[in-house]
Amino acid sequence: MLDFIRKPSPLYELIDHLTDYYLELVRKALRLNPDIIAFGDDLGVQDRLTVSPKAFREFIIPAYKRIFRFVRSAGVHVYLHSDGHIMEIMDDLIGAGDLGDKSSGQD
Numbered sequence: 001m002l003d004f005i006r007k008p009s010p011l012y013e014l015i016d017h018l019t020d021y022y023l024e025l026v027r028k029a030l031r032l033n034p035d036i037i038a039f040g041d042d043l044g045v046q047d048r049l050t051v052s053p054k055a056f057r058e059f060i061i062p063a064y065k066r067i068f069r070f071v072r073s074a075g076v077h078v079y080l081h082s083d084g085h086i087m088e089i090m091d092d093l094i095g096a097g098d099l100g101d102k103s104s105g106q107d
Contacts, residue, residue: 001051004051004055005055011059015059019063019066019067022063022067023067023070030074030076034076036076036077036078037071038080038081039067039080040081040082043082043083043086043089044082044086045084045085046084049084049086050084056089057092061089061096064096065097071097072097072098080093
């Protein structure tokens, strides 16, 4: 969590590697012709996010956009489960799979 504040360069590499890993899992799942692919993250605790909305938007939402838009471009629905209070980022989450925004850098 401190790395979201310190922003060491390996953090960006780690996020890229994890995103690529999830994209490979999605590619394999899409071969099964699903109607929906489910994801789960605990983004919040009882009364707040686990990271600031700013950190979420800088580090997490770009990866979500790459993954979710890839799923949506295949015509498959995305289901995201999260525990906790996530209202501050709800619009970000809803927009993460929006194919109307072509600035997402889809794979």
